Each structure stands twice: as structure tokens, then as C-alpha cells.
Amino acid sequence: MxxxxxxxxxxxxxxxxxxxxxxxxxxxxxxxxxxxxxxxxxxxxxxxxxxxxxxxxxxxxxxxxxxxxxxxxxxxxxxxxxxxxxxxxxxxxxxxxxxxxxxxxxxxxxxxxxxxxxxxxxxxxxxxxxxxxxxxxxxxxxxxxxxxxxxxxxxxxxxxxxxxxxxxxxxxxxxxxxxVLVAYETRCAICELKHGALLDAAHIMPDSDERGVPTVNNGLALCKIHHAAYDQNMMGVTPDGEVRIALDLLEEIDGPMLKHGLQEMHGRLLAQPRRRADRPDRDLLAWRFERFSTQ
Ligand SMILES: [Zn+2]
Structure with a gap:
């Protein structure tokens, strides 16, 4: 040729x-x-x-x-x-x-x-x-x-x-x-959105920290909006995998994205990978949740 x-x-x-x-x-x-x-x-x-x-x-x-x-x-x-x-x-x-x-x-x-x-x-x-x-x-x-x-x-x-x-x-x-996406079967751990193009792998402990290793148990498959909300501490996840939305956001009144996309996620449980070894590490979740709840 x-x-x-x-x-x-x-x-x-x-x-x-x-x-x-x-x-x-x-x-x-x-x-x-x-x-x-x-x-x-x-x-x-x-x-x-x-x-x-x-x-x-x-x-x-x-x-x-x-x-x-x-x-x-x-x-x-x-x-x-x-x-x-x-x-x-x-x-x-x-x-x-x-x-x-x-x-x-x-x-x-x-x-x-x-x-x-x-x-x-x-x-x-x-x-x-x-x-x-x-x-x-x-x-x-x-x-x-x-x-x-x-x-x-x-x-x-x-x-x-x-x-x-x-x-x-x-x-x-x-x-x-x-x-991370494969472990979560290509769905957001929070809202279960199943479009790979709209999903990221979020770090629980950021990779800027030396303990923020790129292993699946330090990751969460999240859609773009939930990834950004998590990184901005507008949303947290307890060590037991329960989703929390920041109080000021819960009280805000706005359109459908705020209502359905964020406020209604409050109290949901993370959808977790089938394999135990892939599930989010409790200690890492606790470390991160501490940052969310004391902001
Ligand atoms: Zn989502």
C-alpha cells in the first residue's frame, strides 16, 4: 500500500x-x-x-x-x-x-x-x-x-x-x-446514569495526596455533575456510603437540576461494585467525609 x-x-x-x-x-x-x-x-x-x-x-x-x-x-x-x-x-x-x-x-x-x-x-x-x-x-x-x-x-x-x-x-x-467504570458497570454510583461519555472516575482521596493512589477502592464512578459536586464539597459520602447534600444547597430553591439532580440524592446509598475488593475503602471515605462535614 x-x-x-x-x-x-x-x-x-x-x-x-x-x-x-x-x-x-x-x-x-x-x-x-x-x-x-x-x-x-x-x-x-x-x-x-x-x-x-x-x-x-x-x-x-x-x-x-x-x-x-x-x-x-x-x-x-x-x-x-x-x-x-x-x-x-x-x-x-x-x-x-x-x-x-x-x-x-x-x-x-x-x-x-x-x-x-x-x-x-x-x-x-x-x-x-x-x-x-x-x-x-x-x-x-x-x-x-x-x-x-x-x-x-x-x-x-x-x-x-x-x-x-x-x-x-x-x-x-x-x-x-x-x-473504575468497569467495576461500576458504567453507571454513576450516585444517580445510576449509564452513559459512559458522561462518567468520570473520581478520586476519594485526591491524587495530589501521596495516599491518593489510583486503585479502584479509592475511586467512585460519578457522572460529570456529581463528580464536580463531590470535588466542590457540595455533596459528601459517609463511610457507610450514604450521600449527603450540603445544607445550604438543600435549602436553595431553583430549577429541576438542583431539585432532582442534587437535592433528591440526599440520603441515597451508593451503588457499589459487585466485587468486594473494588468497593470504596471505608477509611478513605471517612477521611474525605471529614472534609465535607467540617467545611
Ligand atoms: Zn450521577
Missing amino acids: DSAVEAALRSRIIQWVQDQAEANGGFLHRDELLDFHIDGQKLPVIDYSRGIRNPQAFGSTLSIVSAADGPYDDTESEDGLLHYAYRTGDPWSGDNRKLRHAMETGMPLILFRKEVPKIYTPVAPVYVVDDEPENRQFLIALDEAFRFIPNTRNLTTPQREYAVRLAKQRLHQPAFRTR
Whole structure:
């Protein structure tokens, strides 16, 4: 395939992945990715059985899958770049050749984080920026800017800090949202709204605090309005999972959003995940509720 044609096709695929993920709440289901069609042709976006997708007609890799606890040594490192291990076999042919080609041509690809079985969180576009044969790995950047840095192995301190911040925004926050939304079966824990595009993962203990870890038991799936109300302490949740609305808000008289969306939530119980380990941690809820009730 001509490389301009491939580039155009690739950007349409990336756009579709981003739109579809946004509609779902930040992730895609395995079946959606396998059943993707473009211009009447079936073109799976991930491979059926492997963690890399190299369509036959494409010169460069289309997507890679990184599982946090997966079989490949592609752990994120302190430099904010993804270290993606060579695929087994000949380092100069097959999958490795198409990854290297993506580096040479600057073709964007899609990184999928597999947080839970059959659920994929996309990060796109990402770029292969370096090849380290001695370590049998590629370096993958989460931002186009890193394509133009001649030596990603010796990033300056500000560059490294930027890369780490970017990794947090583009990898870790979306991964947290996916894990939380999946645990809550894509519904707001307070009002049970079921539209992924309108749902966030709220931290109970904020991630600005070092104890504010991105684990599901420090999260709540909340719709945008309840997330903002929770963050603003207009709404609190007791350690027993009961919703409280701030007194001044309860006394206010206004339209239907205030009445139905907020005041009527007072006294409701959180809808909690099925798995016990995913349910909000009582101590974290207590810490947060203390801030709500003493404001
Ligand atoms: Zn809600």
C-alpha cells in the first residue's frame, strides 16, 4: 500500500478509536476492535491472539497492546517513555521490522492498555522514537514532540519531567477511569446514569495526596455533575456510603437540576461494585467525609 494511503487510513482508524472510546467512557471492548470495518472492508484494529497488530497491507505497525501484568516486558519507566520489548524471533524481521518502520516513517500508532480482560484503553497517537537492539526494546513516546528529540536516552531533566507528567495524563488517568467504570458497570454510583461519555472516575482521596493512589477502592464512578459536586464539597459520602447534600444547597430553591439532580440524592446509598475488593475503602471515605462535614 502506498504510504500516503496508509497514513490517511491510519488517521481515520485512530479517529474512530478515539470517538468510540469516548462514547463508551474511555475504553473499547475486544469485539468492537475485532469487528471494525472501513470502506466496506473488515480491518481488525487488534490482533486475535497477539499483542501487536500488523495488517498485511501496512508497512508499519498499527497497534500494540500493553498489559500492566502481561507477558511482555514493556513496563513504563522513570523516563515517561514506554519500553516495548522486541517480539520473539528475529529482531530484524516480521513484527520488529514493522515497528522499526513506524519509527523511520514517523507513522503514528495506537497503544492499547489492557486493564481488565477484554477491555482496552487506547492511547493514541503514540510514536516509536528509538530502537535499542542492545536491550532488545523500542522506546515509545506518548507525544509527537518526542519524535524530534535526537536522543531520547539522554533526556534533560525538564524533558523527563514533561514525559512523566504526560504519561500520567495520557496513560495512568485513562487507565484508572477504565478500571473504575468497569467495576461500576458504567453507571454513576450516585444517580445510576449509564452513559459512559458522561462518567468520570473520581478520586476519594485526591491524587495530589501521596495516599491518593489510583486503585479502584479509592475511586467512585460519578457522572460529570456529581463528580464536580463531590470535588466542590457540595455533596459528601459517609463511610457507610450514604450521600449527603450540603445544607445550604438543600435549602436553595431553583430549577429541576438542583431539585432532582442534587437535592433528591440526599440520603441515597451508593451503588457499589459487585466485587468486594473494588468497593470504596471505608477509611478513605471517612477521611474525605471529614472534609465535607467540617467545611
Ligand atoms: Zn450521577
